[in-house]
Amino acid sequence: MSDDRLTIAGREFRSRLWVGTGKYKDFVETKKAIETSGADVVTVAVRRVNITDRNSENLLDYLDPKQYTILPNTAGCYTVEDAVRYARLARAAGVSDLVKLEVIGDERTLFPDTAGLIEAARILIKEGFVVLPYTNDDPIVAQKLVDIGCPAVMPLAAPIGSGLGIRNPYNLKIILETVNVPVIVDAGVGTASDAALAMEYGADAVLMNTAIAGAREPIAMAEAMKYAVEAGRLAYKAGRIPRKLYATASSPIEGML
Amino acid sequence: MRIQVNGEPRQVCEEINVTDLLRDLQLNVERVAVEVNLEILDRRDFDAKTLQEGDRIEILSFIGGGT
Numbered sequence: 001m002s003d004d005r006l007t008i009a010g011r012e013f014r015s016r017l018w019v020g021t022g023k024y025k026d027f028v029e030t031k032k033a034i035e036t037s038g039a040d041v042v043t044v045a046v047r048r049v050n051i052t053d054r055n056s057e058n059l060l061d062y063l064d065p066k067q068y069t070i071l072p073n074t075a076g077c078y079t080v081e082d083a084v085r086y087a088r089l090a091r092a093a094g095v096s097d098l099v100k101l102e103v104i105g106d107e108r109t110l111f112p113d114t115a116g117l118i119e120a121a122r123i124l125i126k127e128g129f130v131v132l133p134y135t136n137d138d139p140i141v142a143q144k145l146v147d148i149g150c151p152a153v154m155p156l157a158a159p160i161g162s163g164l165g166i167r168n169p170y171n172l173k174i175i176l177e178t179v180n181v182p183v184i185v186d187a188g189v190g191t192a193s194d195a196a197l198a199m200e201y202g203a204d205a206v207l208m209n210t211a212i213a214g215a216r217e218p219i220a221m222a223e224a225m226k227y228a229v230e231a232g233r234l235a236y237k238a239g240r241i242p243r244k245l246y247a248t249a250s251s252p253i254e255g256m257l
Numbered sequence: 258m259r260i261q262v263n264g265e266p267r268q269v270c271e272e273i274n275v276t277d278l279l280r281d282l283q284l285n286v287e288r289v290a291v292e293v294n295l296e297i298l299d300r301r302d303f304d305a306k307t308l309q310e311g312d313r314i315e316i317l318s319f320i321g322g323g324t
Contacts, residue, residue, distance in 0.1 A: 019323075020321075020322060020324060021321040021323065022321040022322045022323040023321070023323070024321060027321075030321060043323055043324070044319040044320065044321065044322050045319070045321070045322025046290070046317050046318070046320075047318070047320045048264075048315065048316065048317055049263070049289060049316050049317060049318045051262060051263055051265070051282050051284075051316065052265075058318065059319055073322055073323075075323070075324060088297050089290040089292065089297060089317050090290070091290075092290035092291070092298070092299070093288065093289055093318055093319060094319070100324075102324065110324075134324060160323075160324045161324075187324045207323075207324070208323070209322075209323025209324060213323075
């Protein structure tokens with residue numbers, strides 16, 4: 001699999017499993033889970049620093065930005081203005097123009113506000129950002145995001161943190177067929193088979209956080225996800241057999257008594 | 258003079274610049290973004306940016322987060 005690299009906007013990625021860094025017990029567990037997952041892209045959020053507790057540790061003390069691609073998100077932003085502001089802050093705090101753009105439309109579902117997403121993406125692309133948009137499983141919106149210059153799209157499998165797996169495989173398949181940029185399935189994965197399935201459909205990568213961090217044994221689940229994504233990718237490239245209603249014997253009839 | 262840092266009032270010396278403030282707060286200049294009165298600063302301008310009475314400063318950095 002070493003030659004099977006994922007390329008987005010001229011950047012090469014080794015792993016097709018991307019992971020979030022939220023919800024872990026502590027930074028030690030975060031680091032261990034991410035190392036085990038084999039991921040080389042990690043998402044982070046941008047928030048106020050704690051100025052009262054000066055001994056508070058920094059996430060980047062545990063995740064070396066030289067070793068990982070740090071992908072800041074605009075999670076928690078419900079308006080175009082907020083998402084653009086957080087993206088700019090992320091760029092100022094970091095080292096790259098990459099942003100995982102989220103414009104959230106609703107608190108209960110955390111579904112994206114796709115109209116706001118397109119508007120925010122347009123503004124940020126004009127400012128030189130590499131915008132990776134967290135979007136709905138809507139092929140039309142995905143194509144619009146590509147048309148305005150997003151070098152990849154990140155459709156959800158299911159609501160963030162829901163663990164429901166791929167709710168709309170047919171829409172996902174249409175997106176995979178119609179857009180000519182990498183597709184990263186983002187959010188909603190519950191267990192290893194969900195990730196494998198996304199990769200078997202032809203997704204270019206899978207991004208997850210809660211499925212690993214929220215598992216009873218996060219480190220073990222990180223390992224499971226690593227293999228699931230690799231297995232799914234290999235199966236996709238190998239080409240599955242067609243589904244048939246009736247049996248086809250795999251042992252020859254010839255030579256039977 | 259009084260300024261506001263991450264929503265909290267704070268007493269600082271006159272003529273303090275952003276680099277001084279970050280040093281006082283023991284923050285790594287390379288790991289934060291600074292906004293002064295809603296204007297995001299380039300890291301290269303931290304020395305040159307002298308703070309004024311009543312300035313509202315936001316200091317942010319990366320924390321754990323997924324989607």
